[in-house]
Structure formats: C-alpha cells, structure tokens
Amino acid sequence: MLGWSQAELAAAAQVSRPTIVDFERGVRVPHAGNLASIVAALEQAGIEFTPENGGGAGVRLRKPPTSP
Template identity: 60%
Template sequence: MTPAQCRAARALIGMSQKELASMANVGAQTLADFERGARVPRINNLNAMQTALEEAGVEFIPENGGGVGVRLRK
C-alpha cells in the first residue's frame, strides 16, 4: 500500500486518520507520517492498516499497467 492509496482508501469510505489508526491499532502519528510520505511504518503496522481498510470495504488494485489504485469492493 502506498501513501496515496491509503489516503484514497480512507476518502472512499469516509474514514478519518484517527478512526483508521484506532482500527489498525497503530499510532495516529505513524499513520499521519506515512500518508505524508515522511516515513514508512513497520511492516506489521502497514499490514494492519491495509487489513483494516479492506475489512471496511476497500479493494487494493495492484500495478497492472495502469498504475496502482483503490476501489470499493462489490
């Protein structure tokens, strides 16, 4: 998951940084720093954030020639 994907995923489902940090059990500053591109969180924190977003209905689109992205799961 890239910082842009994280921001876009939250926007799709109307989730705040605080809500995602709480759901993923990561520090709010860790999430904010990641989304700003200031640092890359530990892999377990990154996975927890992505899992929380997926459980909330986001699907991550891998690089497939058109670039990475996110969408709502059907």
C-alpha cells in the same frame, strides 16, 4: 473513499495516530507490521487494492453483495 479520520483509521488498524499522520505526510514509511495492519483494516472496511495491470496499481471500494 471511506470518509475515515486519521483517528478512525488508527483505531481500526490498531496503530498510533502519529503513525498514520507521518505516513500520510510522507515523513516515514510504516514498519511492515503496521503497514499490514493498515491494509487489513482498509480491506475489512471494503477497500480492494488492485495490482499493476498495465494501467497502474489502484484501489476501489468493493461492491456490496447482491441479494438473490
């Protein structure tokens, strides 16, 4: 959605690139602190995480604010 590389996500989340690589490959689940940092970085960039609402959890890109 954002077109970020693993290195860009790692930098934005202030975690190591291997943490991102392992998470994407399903090798390991990040520690709670790293996961919170990844989520915060994505939310800061405009990603919205939607909860389970009968149709499944998901993500979307937040709409930019409209001008008056």
